[in-house]
Amino acid sequence: MSIKSELLNILNDGEFHSGEDLGQVLGVSRTAVWKQLQALEAMGLQLESVKGKGYKIPNNFELLSHDQINLNINKQARSQLNRLDIYQTLDSTNKVANQLVQEQSDTVSGTVILSEYQTMGRGRRGKNWVSPFAANLYLSMVWDFDQGASALQGLSLAIGVAVSRALKQLKIEGVKLKWPNDIYINHKKLGGILLEMIGDPAGQCSVIIGIGINHCMPEKNGQDIDQEWTDLASITTQPVSRNRLAAYIINHCFDVLGDYQKKGFSDYKDEWQEIDAFKGIQAVVSTVNQSTIGTPVGVDEYGALKMKLASGEIKSFIGGELSLRPFKK
Numbered sequence: 001m002s003i004k005s006e007l008l009n010i011l012n013d014g015e016f017h018s019g020e021d022l023g024q025v026l027g028v029s030r031t032a033v034w035k036q037l038q039a040l041e042a043m044g045l046q047l048e049s050v051k052g053k054g055y056k057i058p059n060n061f062e063l064l065s066h067d068q069i070n071l072n073i074n075k076q077a078r079s080q081l082n083r084l085d086i087y088q089t090l091d092s093t094n095k096v097a098n099q100l101v102q103e104q105s106d107t108v109s110g111t112v113i114l115s116e117y118q119t120m121g122r123g124r125r126g127k128n129w130v131s132p133f134a135a136n137l138y139l140s141m142v143w144d145f146d147q148g149a150s151a152l153q154g155l156s157l158a159i160g161v162a163v164s165r166a167l168k169q170l171k172i173e174g175v176k177l178k179w180p181n182d183i184y185i186n187h188k189k190l191g192g193i194l195l196e197m198i199g200d201p202a203g204q205c206s207v208i209i210g211i212g213i214n215h216c217m218p219e220k221n222g223q224d225i226d227q228e229w230t231d232l233a234s235i236t237t238q239p240v241s242r243n244r245l246a247a248y249i250i251n252h253c254f255d256v257l258g259d260y261q262k263k264g265f266s267d268y269k270d271e272w273q274e275i276d277a278f279k280g281i282q283a284v285v286s287t288v289n290q291s292t293i294g295t296p297v298g299v300d301e302y303g304a305l306k307m308k309l310a311s312g313e314i315k316s317f318i319g320g321e322l323s324l325r326p327f328k329k
Contacts, residue, residue, distance in 0.1 A: 003028060005088065007036050008134075011057045018054035043089075043117050044132020044221050062242050063134060064114055072247030077254040082110030082142075090115040093140035094196060094210040101142060101198050101206045109144035109206065112250055121212070129192070129212050132221040136231070137191075137213040137242055139249060143257045148202040154265025154303025156181040156195050156319065159209055161268045162256045163191065164275055166248035170240055172232065176277035179296070179305045180319045183213070184277040188230040190214055209257075211249060215242055266301040273298045282327040283307070285317050292317075293327055 006026055010017060019030040026033065037055060041047055049055050064086045073081065090096055093113045100108045115138050121129030131138055145151060160177040167175045167183070176184040181193035191213035199205030214231035222229060232240045256268070273279065278296045285292045285307060294307035294315065304316040305324070 002088075003032070004036050004040065007033070008040075008063060011055065012061065012063055014056060014058070014061065016050065016053040016056045021054070040133060044135055044218055046135075046218050061134065064116060064246065065243050068241070068243035069114075069247045069250075072244050072251075074251045076258075077251045080110050080254045080258060081112065081250070082108060083112070085111070085113045087113070087115040089117045089119065090138075091120040092118055092210075093121075093138050094194060094208050095120070097140040097142050097208045097210075098196065098198065101208070107144055108142050110254075111142045113140045114138065114246060128224075130217075130221050130224050131212075132218055134242075135217055135221070136215045137211070137245055137249075139212075139246060140208055140210045141250070141253060141257075142206055142208055144204070144206050145261055146204050147261050148200060148205060149197060150202075151261050151264070152197070152207065153318075154268070154299075154301075155207065155260060156193050157272050157299065157303045158256050158260060158265055158268045159193050159195075159211070159253060161271050162252040163193070163211060163213075163249055165252045166245065169248050169252075170245060172236065172240070174235075176275050177272060178277040179299065179324055180303065180322070182277075185230055185235055187277070188228045189225075190230055190232070209253065211253075213245065213249075215240065215245070264301070265303045269299060269301055269303075278324060278326075284325055284327045286323045286325070287321060296324075 003026055007022065010022065010025060019033050022033045023030045037047060046058055047055055048058065066084060066086060069084065093115050097113050100111060117133040118131035118138050121131035121138060157180060160181060160183065163183055164175045164177060174185050178184050182189055183191040191211065194210040196208045197205050214229060216233040217231040276298060279298060280295060282295050294309040297306050297308050299305055300316060304318045307315050307317065309315055
């Protein structure tokens with residue numbers, strides 16, 4: 001185990017520890033301890049230091065744990081789970097999942113990858129996903145399909161439904177979904193979904209599903225987000241376990257993925273529309289070249305956004321490089 005990992009395990013008790021005591025336990029100098037703490041703070045870990053007491057991590061801090069996640073994975077999902085990998089630091093969970101698919105001769109379908117920290121977290125449309133250390137949830141899963149891209153229409157919306165179910169199981173109220181792949185609460189972004197396909201668009205392929213949920217976002221890191229955001233710590237009175245959140249997301253996503261090729265999006269359409277964040281709100285859909293103003297009126301059986309224009313015409317928009325935002329005069 002690295003010094004950084006050992007240090008985190010000690011601080012995980014939420015108590016104060018002096019630099020001298022930490023150095024003695026770890027068998028390193030106080031300077032070495034200080035450097036490790038500085039490195040963790042640079043990664044976004046919130047540390048409290050008090051002269052004469054030492055250092056501590058806030059009481060709501062929780063490292064990801066194989067044991068705790070497995071404890072909350074249900075029987076059905078456990079039978080579908082290929083492997084569960086937890087990293088301390090990665091460039092991107094989606095990128096590592098992609099590499100696994102490319103490099104493995106056997107299927108890695110059912111693999112789940114989590115990381116405490118991402119150096120190059122990726123959002124939709126090439127945007128950076130702000131990923132401070134042990135503050136949020138960064139998760140990717142791999143799933144194989146054999147009917148190509150046409151059978152996967154609306155999948156990002158169905159995964160949104162799965163994530164909303166997981167949050168509701170944790171007693172999180174007011175969950176909404178913003179087309180095509182964002183999770184909202186109180187008109188602010190709580191999380192997002194990023195899908196990437198590898199393989200034959202017309203046949204055997206693997207889909208990498210990246211999910212990011214803001215759990216306890218440090219304010220200084222939140223300043224790097226280019227839209228209004230929220231986190232679970234801001235909207236709940238009781239702490240939400242990141243390990244339980246990860247397990248519930250795995251449970252509900254695997255439930256959707258297990259028979260999505262047979263059911264398609266139509267089985268999830270009504271549930272998605274019930275929590276549509278933009279339904280009835282004047283909005284604008286933008287591409288690189290043009291913008292369309294109208295009022296979203298739900299989605300079709302394939303997950304395409306339906307928008308009512310000023311003329312009364314209903315126009316449909318399919319996913320891809322589209323952006324949906326409230327219309328501001």
